[in-house]
Amino acid sequence: MREVDLDVFAAAWAEGALVLDVREPDEYRAGHVPGARLAPLSVLAAAAGEVPRGRPVYVICASGNRSQWAAERLAAVGAGAVSVAGGTSGWARTGHPLVTGPVPGAA
Template identity: 55%
Template sequence: MSEVVVDAFAAAHADGAFVLDVREPYEYVGGHVPGARLMPVGHVPAHLQDLPRDERIYVICASGNRSRGVTDLLRRAGFDAYSVIGGTSGWIGSGRPVVAGQHPNAA
């Protein structure tokens, strides 16, 4: 399994990493990592063509469970993907900022 701790993810995020939030829209609206693209877990298989193949994808959910499954799927499909351990809860718990409400990148 390819996973990354919140601190390593935060460093990548600061460098402009692609972040895929696989939670449901109501969860995303409640608070998400700035710049995260919403694609609920059930939509990912049908929208692989919408994801970048030329950069690493950091997959995040609420706690890390859903993101691990999506990361497995993406890696099998040839993507360079990593699940964020602890998810958005870990991000918030580490004192990092979140954005509430809709976001321009929301799908």
């Protein structure tokens, strides 16, 4: 499983990288990387087929533990998944923006 640090992730994010947030909806609502798509671990297997192939997918959670597990599973089905070390907590701690609010598509 590949893992990238926050600097590498920040550069990829600035270029429009696909970001999957594997935390739970309440965590996502509390603050997430702008543009991140929510794909909680509890439904990741069902969502795996929708993950694009042929391009990197940056998987993020709170600290990097859940994203490592998720990235391994996604890589096993052919996705170019990489885990973001430090997660959303590290992202915020290093001064990067967070978005709060509802989960996209939720009523």
